[in-house]
Amino acid sequence: MRHKNSLELYQYWTSKCAGRPAPSRTDIEPGDIRTLLPHIFICELVDEDQLTFRLAGTGLCSLYGRELKSCRFGEMWLDSGMRNANRTGVAVASGATPAVLSLDALSHSGRVLHAEMLLLPVLGPTGAHDRLIGLTSVFEPPYWIGHDPLAGFSTTGIRFLEQTKQSLFLGNRPEINLPRPGGDVPRAPAMPAKRKIGHLTVLDGGRTD
Template identity: 25%
Template sequence: MMHAHSRTLVSYWDARRRDDAVPARADISASELKEILGNLFMLQRHDSSHHVFRLAGTRLCEIQNRELREQNFLSLWRGYDRAQMKLLLESVLANRAPANAYAIAETLGGDKIEVELVFTPLASKGGDVDRVLGLYQPLQSPDRFGRRPVIRHDLTRMTLPVTKNWALPATPPPPVPKAANDI
């Protein structure tokens, strides 16, 4: 089940789509997302291996204990997890649909919390779907981290984009039973 803030972001993204499959970056207003602003981030795809932070909320930067702007989002991940996050981001952009992931964030001191990440695709001015509006939502309080930064994330699970319309396919109606005299 998604965190309430995650549902807020996906609902907001969905409302901004209008008739388009993906809202434009210009359709997003930070003032409408005040409740979750500190955990939001925006990525810009430079190539499949470089999804760079354009913006990063203050709470996200505090948890990481550094400014993330202009850094590669994929640098938060290692090895197999990095490859999986790269594929997830590319899938969000290609399918033009949101996805989410869960990970364990760990500090140098060994403190751990679970985080939920949500990724929603956006179109740039030119119409290319090359941006991601995301949410980094701790599922436990990161206050115990103190000033110790998160040094690694371990991916625990992810949900791939479902369809271009962010909806599950309709279930076909059951077959109509034939009358006894039709047999």
């Protein structure tokens, strides 16, 4: 985790687990995390393979310029990433394994911002693993948030967290890097060294025999 908001919510969530794989939704007191509420969302597993928003904070909704309640979780991503994003969310909600996602976000006018998303499982009213609480934190929030809605997220890395093996910086599992849309930009080849001899320019390299 790189954002302080992610660490704060994770520590609070851990304190509510009380030895269980995940706390109950009723264990989460909004007043305890009031400063994080604008960036927090809760999703419900409505089918075996589909998550929908039960609620979403004003900070997250302002990124998209619309209310996200009742929308599908995967709709926050660009088309190419919807399926994998939904699968990750379903895995967290149903498998009780927290995850941290590194994100790039593209606005409708082509602007880009960088963010981090924390996904934490919580138990529903029946005690089933069917919900998650999440937090989206933007690094260096730009001035245009709220004026230029996002077209969607692109996941650039995923890290699943093992609660029983947490190190000081929660780095027990390496982040899985994912390719950005369009692939990596190729680097230009290195130019050979050159030197002047009289009126000639000599490039190092070539045959050595």
